[in-house]
Amino acid sequence: MQQPADADHDHLVIAGRPFRSRLFLGTGKFPSNASLAAAIAASGTEMVTVALRRVDPTASEDILDALPPEGVLLLTNTSGADDAEEAVRLARLARAAGLPTWIKLEITPEPRYLLPDPVETLKAAEVLCADGFTVLPYVNADPVLCKRLEEVGCATVMPLGSWIGSNQGLRTRAALEIIIEQSLVPVVVDAGIGAPSQAAEAMELGADAVLVNTAIGTAGDPAAMAAAFRLAVEAGRRGFLAGLPGPARAAAASSPLTGFLS
Amino acid sequence: MATVPVILEPRAEELPPESAAADVMAFLDGGLDRLLERAGGATAADVDRSVRASRRGLDDLAVLLSAPAADRLEDLAAAAHELTVRRFGRVVRLFAPLYLSNVCASTCTYCGFSAENEIARRTLSVDEVGAEARALRHRGFRHLLLVSGEHARIVSKDYLVECVRAVAAEVPSVSVEVQVWDTPTYRRLVDAGCEGLVVYQETYDRRTYAATHLRGKKRNYPWRLAAPDRGAAAGMRHLGVGALLGLHDDWRADALTVGAHAQALVRRWWRCQVTVSLPRLRPAAGGFEPARPVDDRELVQLVCALRLVLPDVGLSLSTRESPEMRDGLARLGVTQMSAGSHTEPGGYAAESEAEPQFEISDTRSPAEVASALRRAGYDPVWMDTIGPRRG
Numbered sequence: 001m002q003q004p005a006d007a008d009h010d011h012l013v014i015a016g017r018p019f020r021s022r023l024f025l026g027t028g029k030f031p032s033n034a035s036l037a038a039a040i041a042a043s044g045t046e047m048v049t050v051a052l053r054r055v056d057p058t059a060s061e062d063i064l065d066a067l068p069p070e071g072v073l074l075l076t077n078t079s080g081a082d083d084a085e086e087a088v089r090l091a092r093l094a095r096a097a098g099l100p101t102w103i104k105l106e107i108t109p110e111p112r113y114l115l116p117d118p119v120e121t122l123k124a125a126e127v128l129c130a131d132g133f134t135v136l137p138y139v140n141a142d143p144v145l146c147k148r149l150e151e152v153g154c155a156t157v158m159p160l161g162s163w164i165g166s167n168q169g170l171r172t173r174a175a176l177e178i179i180i181e182q183s184l185v186p187v188v189v190d191a192g193i194g195a196p197s198q199a200a201e202a203m204e205l206g207a208d209a210v211l212v213n214t215a216i217g218t219a220g221d222p223a224a225m226a227a228a229f230r231l232a233v234e235a236g237r238r239g240f241l242a243g244l245p246g247p248a249r250a251a252a253a254s255s256p257l258t259g260f261l262s
Numbered sequence: 263m264a265t266v267p268v269i270l271e272p273r274a275e276e277l278p279p280e281s282a283a284a285d286v287m288a289f290l291d292g293g294l295d296r297l298l299e300r301a302g303g304a305t306a307a308d309v310d311r312s313v314r315a316s317r318r319g320l321d322d323l324a325v326l327l328s329a330p331a332a333d334r335l336e337d338l339a340a341a342a343h344e345l346t347v348r349r350f351g352r353v354v355r356l357f358a359p360l361y362l363s364n365v366c367a368s369t370c371t372y373c374g375f376s377a378e379n380e381i382a383r384r385t386l387s388v389d390e391v392g393a394e395a396r397a398l399r400h401r402g403f404r405h406l407l408l409v410s411g412e413h414a415r416i417v418s419k420d421y422l423v424e425c426v427r428a429v430a431a432e433v434p435s436v437s438v439e440v441q442v443w444d445t446p447t448y449r450r451l452v453d454a455g456c457e458g459l460v461v462y463q464e465t466y467d468r469r470t471y472a473a474t475h476l477r478g479k480k481r482n483y484p485w486r487l488a489a490p491d492r493g494a495a496a497g498m499r500h501l502g503v504g505a506l507l508g509l510h511d512d513w514r515a516d517a518l519t520v521g522a523h524a525q526a527l528v529r530r531w532w533r534c535q536v537t538v539s540l541p542r543l544r545p546a547a548g549g550f551e552p553a554r555p556v557d558d559r560e561l562v563q564l565v566c567a568l569r570l571v572l573p574d575v576g577l578s579l580s581t582r583e584s585p586e587m588r589d590g591l592a593r594l595g596v597t598q599m600s601a602g603s604h605t606e607p608g609g610y611a612a613e614s615e616a617e618p619q620f621e622i623s624d625t626r627s628p629a630e631v632a633s634a635l636r637r638a639g640y641d642p643v644w645m646d647t648i649g650p651r652r653g
Contacts, residue, residue, distance in 0.1 A: 147532050181317070184529055206317075243311070243321075257339035260590030261558055 007241045012208050014186055015102075015134045015155040017073070019046045022203065023233045024075070024188065025226070026213025028054070029165075033065060035222045040072065043226035049075040049104045049211065052090050055097075075136065077104035083117070084124035091128055103128060104158070105137040114164040118145050122152070129153035138190050141172035146179045146187075157183060158190035158211060161202060165214045167194025170201055180206040196225075196232030203236025204244060268475070270468045272484035282526035283488035289522045290466065297324040297518050304328035313341055318571045323521045326567035327514050335563055339594050342566035345573050346595045354635055355598040355643045356628065357405035358398050359439075359580075361607040362386055362425055364616055366411030368478025370464070372509060372543060372550040374605075374619045375411040377477065379548050381617035384607045385416055388424045395432035397611040401602065401628050404645040405435040407460060409605075409619075412441035412480060419447050423454045430455025435647040437500060441479065442489035448496035457650035458500030459493035461486065462539065465510040466519035470553070474509060487523075494531035497651040501527055502578065504539030507561070508552030517564050524568075524575050537576035537598065538568060544582045544620040558587060562594065569595030581622040588624055589634055602628035 011018040024047045030036040040048060048067060055064060067074060076094040081087035084107065091103045105128065107121050108114040116139050128135045134155045139145055141159040149157055159179055162168035169192060170176060180187050186208035193199050194215045202210050212229055219225035277283050301324040309331045312322040325331060331338060363385035366375040374381065386394065391408075398406060406429055410417045422440060429436045437458030438451060448459065465471050468483060475481050490501045503523050505516040520538055527536045542561065543552045556564070565577060579588055579596045581603040588599060603622055608614030626634070632642035 177317070182529065182532060256336055257343050257593055258335050258562060258590070260586050261562060 007238050010237065010241065012186060014136075019209070020044075021046045021230070021233075022209040022237055023199070023229055024049065024190075024209055024211040025216065026211060027051075027217075029214055029217035030222060036217075037067075038223035039216055039226040040067070042223040042230065043216070044230045045226075046071060047073045047075055049077045049213075051077050051079040052094050052099075053080045055099075073102060074100050075102045075104045076100065077106050077138075078124075079104075079106045079108070081107045081124075082109045082120075083107060084120040084127065087120070087124040088127050088131075091124075091133055092131075095133070101132065102134045102155075103136065105135050105154075108164075113166075116140055116160070118142060121145075122148055125149050125154050126152040136188065141175035141179060143175060143178040143182055146183060150183065150185050154185060156186045156188050156208070158188040160191040161189050161198065162192030164191045166192050167215060168192050169194060169198035170205075173201075173205070176202070176205060176207070196228045199229055200232040200236035200239070203233055204239045206240055209233075267481070268472045269482040269484065270472060272488075276482070277484045277488050278491070280530070281488055281491040282523060282530045283484065283491055285526035285530070286466070286487060286519065286523045287484070289519065289526075290468070293320065293522070294515060294518060297321065298512075298515060300324040301328040301514055301518075304330050306330050306333075309334050313337055313570075320518065320522055320525065320571065323518055323567055323571040324514075326570060327517055327563065331567070332559065332563055335559065335566070338563065338566040338570070342569040342595045343593055346569055346593075346597070349573050350597050352640045353643050354592050354596065354640050355405065355646050356403065356601050356632065357407055357435075357437075357598060358401075358403045358610075358628070359407045359409045359600055359603050359605065360391070360394050360398065360429065360610070361605060361619070362391060362408055362410040362422075362440075363413070363417045363607055364411050364619065365413045365416045366478075367413045368411075368480045369476040370478075370480065371474045371476065371548065372464075372506065372552075374548060374617060376548055379617075382615050384614065384616035386607050388421070388428050390608065390611070391425045392428040392432065393611040394608065395429040399432050401610075402632070402644050403628065404433045405437070405647065406433050407437045407439055407458075407600070409438075410440045412478060414441065414479070417441065419443065419450065423450050426451050426454040426456045430650075434645070434649050436650075437502070439502070442486050443492075445492040445496050448493045448498065452497040452650055455650050457498065457647065458502065459490060459498045460502035460504075460537075460539070461489040461493075462502075462504040462506060462541070463487055463520075463523070464506045466505060466516050466523070467510040467512070470510045490523075490527055491530070494527070494534050499534060499651060500537065501531065501534045502537045502539055503527065504541060504578075506541055506543055507556040507564075508543035508554060511553040513554060513556045513560065513564075517567070521568055521571060524572055528572070528575065535576060537578050538572070539578040539580070540564060540568075541580055541582055544623070561587070562591065565591050565595045581624040582620065584623045585626055585634070588631075589638060592635060592638065592640055599631070601626070601631040 025045045078087040078090040136156045146157040162171040188209045189202040190211040304325045312325040439460040576597045605618040606616040635642045
């Protein structure tokens with residue numbers, strides 16, 4: 001978790017690289033490359049993640065064609081990998097293809113909920129960090145796993161709010177609070193964020209950024225939804241920096257606790 | 263006249279960049295002044311917000327230590343009590359200090375063991391240390407803290423390793439509060455059966471530190487500051503830090519910094535249990551006068567504020583405090599206490615002629631302390647450990 005800072009000079013720094021936008025975008029599920037490009041522009045994002053399995057340099061129109069050439073960092077993801085070995089292979093393929101060495105590490109062995117495998121994720125993270133990659137792992141909201149990933153050198157942790165594509169928001173809120181409190185690297189809430197209000201909630205909790213895909217990619221108007229998320233992320237962040245007041249508590253104690261001082 | 267020049271600025275090998283000590287140095291050079299201003303300018307509304315907040319940070323610590331917060335002491339106490347019961351239960355762990363030696367090569371102006379003081383000196387043999395541990399075990403203790411003056415030849419690494427081994431044969435939980443060492447030495451202590459390391463920085467204010475530590479190895483401020491990091495790296499399960507309240511003339515500055523240190527240790531060494539001690543200066547040989555005594559209300563405010571901002575951190579209180587203060591503070595956030603203490607080497611197994619480090623105030627026996635806690639609805643816990651890390 002980063003310490004609160006002045007809202008006007010509030011950059012997120014990941015592995016030494018500053019980001020003005022705290023909204024990261026996934027690129028699946030968009031109806032067209034054109035709508036993806038419009039959503040990227042409207043979101044103000046500076047990092048988008050692309051599944052290596054979607055990249056086809058031989059196609060006439062590839063997903064990479066939708067990406068603006070400058071200012072937006074491409075985060076290759078290993079989606080589709082079942083285990084550490086596959087994820088490491090995909091990351092190295094991406095590097096060999098000349099893509100950036102920033103990797104969203106995503107290992108989801110079961111196809112229904114696409115929940116991340118914690119054991120394989122930690123193994124792959126260790127290998128990739130040692131191999132010089134900048135690793136951003138997608139994980140369950142497990143505070144101890146997040147500390148272990150931080151220890152092997154991951155640049156962020158990206159715990160899920162709820163499972164991918166579920167639009168259920170921060171079902172893991174209590175665990176996210178612990179992760180945010182404990183983490184020494186930025187915390188990006190990834191997956192499950194289905195509405196701008198949920199993105200704002202994550203930012204109010206103190207998350208450093210959110211990664212959104214389904215809610216924007218499947219919206220009636222993806223670009224308009226991207227703009228709404230942009231505002232929500234900024235509002236939530238500013239709310240966090242301003243210092244949210246806690247709930248009022250009922251007054252208590254019948255006998256004074258400081259009576260021994262008299 | 264000093265044998266070792268005072269060292270206040272760190273050398274890289276003494277202060278690794280990714281350490282709690284480095285975090286504290288950055289805090290001293292940056293955040294502290296801002297937080298002191300925050301405390302100085304805090305309003306009643308600020309206090310209200312910090313008391314009600316569901317999560318609190320060092321900004322809240324500054325507010326909760328402020329003068330307007332002192333006017334709300336009962337509210338602070340209620341919140342601290344509720345949080346302590348929720349996190350720790352109605353439980354206080356008891357431990358005893360076991361003094362190995364009052365021989366000391368350092369001159370520290372406030373300490374009864376200070377090298378210049380003409381006092382009766384004594385270093386226990388390893389067999390005597392074992393006998394002390396046995397006597398304490400018979401009184402119920404299972405957690406012992408080995409304490410010593412600083413003398414690298416008389417209270418050597420090898421001696422300490424042997425003492426830890428002798429005490430670990432008697433009780434399951436051994437911690438040390440001795441001169442600071444390097445990581446390999448701490449590893450030897452862990453291997454011998456030590457699970458905890460206590461190092462008070464005494465004061466975090468570098469000017470006061472230099473003025474009160476006149477001779478000896480303790481003059482190296484950053485090396486001492488980074489000792490908990492080295493202990494954690496060596497496998498210590500428990501880390502204790504503290505400031506000697508009254509040494510620095512601005513107790514809030516030391517309170518804020520010890521809070522920042524504990525917070526940094528929790529974050530850097532997430533496997534360790536961190537405990538903060540809040541000793542107030544007591545009369546001792548040498549006749550040192552506190553620069554600014556911390557009064558009872560201020561100590562209560564400090565306990566409550568630290569509990570509210572660091573809900574998972576242990577708070578430790580010694581027999582320096584009166585029975586009334588100790589019984590009262592157990593309800594507000596203190597989680598462990600020494601009891602029936604002798605602060606001179608020897609004295610548990612037999613009478614000792616050696617000079618104590620300081621006078622104690624709570625002279626009740628361990629059994630009396632335990633029954634007072636029980637009467638207040640608290641469980642005095644003697645045993646709470648699975649022992650040191652192995653291998």
